Amino acid sequence: METNAFSEIFPLFDFASADTLEWLLSVVEEQDYPKDTVLITEDNWGKAVFFVVSGWIKIRYSSREQQVTLDILSRGDCFGEMAVLDEAPRLTEVVALSDVELVSISAQRFIQMLYKEPQLHHRMLQLTVKRVRQSYRRFLLSQYSAKVRLVKTLIALAENYGQSTERGTEILYIPDSDLADLAGINEEETGKILESIHHKGWIEIDKSHQTLALSNLKQLNHLVKQL
Incomplete structure (x- = not known):
């Protein structure tokens, strides 16, 4: 994938330098999964950050008693970054709702990238605020x-x-x-x-x-x- 195409799909990297994008694309892994594949279980968070190139996924809470879909993500989204930055246990898993194409970067290299490109810290904060706002709007649906x-x-x-x-x-x-x-x-x-x-x-x-x-x-x- 070309650097321009990558930054176009993922707004998180709008302000990343060409050198950072080239480095990123040299270390990411490309992965394809069929529909209904469990991509991450609750024990596997924190090892990498994933970016959705195409397809749809859901994040769900799963227990013996119930399964509840918490969020649905698609092209241009990422997941796993909070588990890398915050090592608290996760009680959720990720499932493919369709055939999915992902790229992933290891936790260590993701942290390295944040130090390499300070502007990404601000972009990550914006992403977090966006997700909090979406959760708040979903909470307001109850009325x-x-x-x-x-x-x-x-x-x-x-x-x-x-x-x-x-x-x-x-x-x-x-x-x-x-x-x-x-x-x-x-x-x-x-x-x-x-x-x-x-x-x-x-x-x-x-x-x-x-x-x-x-x-x-x-x-x-x-x-x-x-x-």
């Missing part, structure tokens, strides 16, 4: 109806990761159980709401290609405010 929660969740995924197509802004057709966890509603409600907003023309679902398209993000944001 809305189930339909608004789900539509707002779809809008957030589309705004962060969607691709513009003739059908609208396209994202992965994410399993109802994962969407339900993110929206804070139950799986049965999720299925019914998806069917309802599909009939209204707000979204288009293509199960054969595992995609979901939001027909008009501006209109959806407007409609959500009226519900």
Whole structure:
């Protein structure tokens, strides 16, 4: 991968020098995983930092009693950096929601890179603040109806990761159980709401290609405010 392409995919490296990017690309490892692969278990955090080149992943809490999806990430995101910077135990794992292409850098080299490029410290702080803000917004969803929660969740995924197509802004057709966890509603409600907003023309679902398209993000944001 060329340095320009890498910094274009990952805004974290917008201000990294050409030398740092060249060094980074010389030490990263490229990895491809099929759908449903468990990429990291709770015992394997802190060994490397991962960058999503393509595909979709979910971060979930898993125990004997339950599995709960906490977040969904896609192209341009990274994960594992907090486990490298903070060695506290993690109770989560990472699972591929689709075929996934990653690049990874070892924990030692990631720390070395932060010392090599001080500007990245600021970018890492911005990333952390962004994630805290997203968590806060998700917490605020509890005041809305189930339909608004789900539509707002779809809008957030589309705004962060969607691709513009003739059908609208396209994202992965994410399993109802994962969407339900993110929206804070139950799986049965999720299925019914998806069917309802599909009939209204707000979204288009293509199960054969595992995609979901939001027909008009501006209109959806407007409609959500009226519900």
